[in-house]
Amino acid sequence: MRLLSPRTVLLTLAALASPALAQPRLVTVYAFDFNFSINRPGEGPIEQAIINPGDRVQWVMLHDFHNTVACVGQAEFWESPIMQMGEVFSWDFTTPGVYTYYCSPHGSDNGDGTATGMQGTITVLPSPATAPILTLGLLTTGRRRRRQGTC
Numbered sequence: 001m002r003l004l005s006p007r008t009v010l011l012t013l014a015a016l017a018s019p020a021l022a023q024p025r026l027v028t029v030y031a032f033d034f035n036f037s038i039n040r041p042g043e044g045p046i047e048q049a050i051i052n053p054g055d056r057v058q059w060v061m062l063h064d065f066h067n068t069v070a071c072v073g074q075a076e077f078w079e080s081p082i083m084q085m086g087e088v089f090s091w092d093f094t095t096p097g098v099y100t101y102y103c104s105p106h107g108s109d110n111g112d113g114t115a116t117g118m119q120g121t122i123t124v125l126p127s128p129a130t131a132p133i134l135t136l137g138l139l140t141t142g143r144r145r146r147r148q149g150t151c
């Protein structure tokens with residue numbers, strides 16, 4: 001079995017970690033049966049979506065008469081109209097944090113960052129801005145070792 005060189009491994013890791021190469025994702029949250037869920041009906045509802053800064057969340061209505069409204073006092077605020085089956089509302093998240101939202105016909109904002117009833121959360125992870133610095137450090141270390149071996 002041929003092993004990858006340390007430099008090849010580091011370059012691969014750098015490519016995977018680089019935010020410049022990371023494309024924004026489209027994450028779908030479904031609204032049905034008085035739930036928000038990243039799973040479809042019948043798969044068990046998962047109310048929390050975890051995304052990166054720059055990702056877009058789209059709420060897809062699988063039933064009539066739902067909407068998505070952010071609780072007040074968070075870094076980002078959105079409020080969709082009440083929608084019918086098949087309609088979609090999208091929001092691009094830029095600021096890391098945990099965002100609680102609810103459906104205004106079937107839930108409510110508790111005023112303290114939580115919601116009751118039909119509600120969910122979007123977790124926007126911290127920006128991976130430190131990744132290039134770490135990668136550069138590893139690559140520099142790799143080059144030093146190579147030079148020492150050839151002298």
Ligand SMILES: [Cu+2]
Pocket residue numbers: 034065066067103104105106107118
């Ligand atoms: Cu609703």
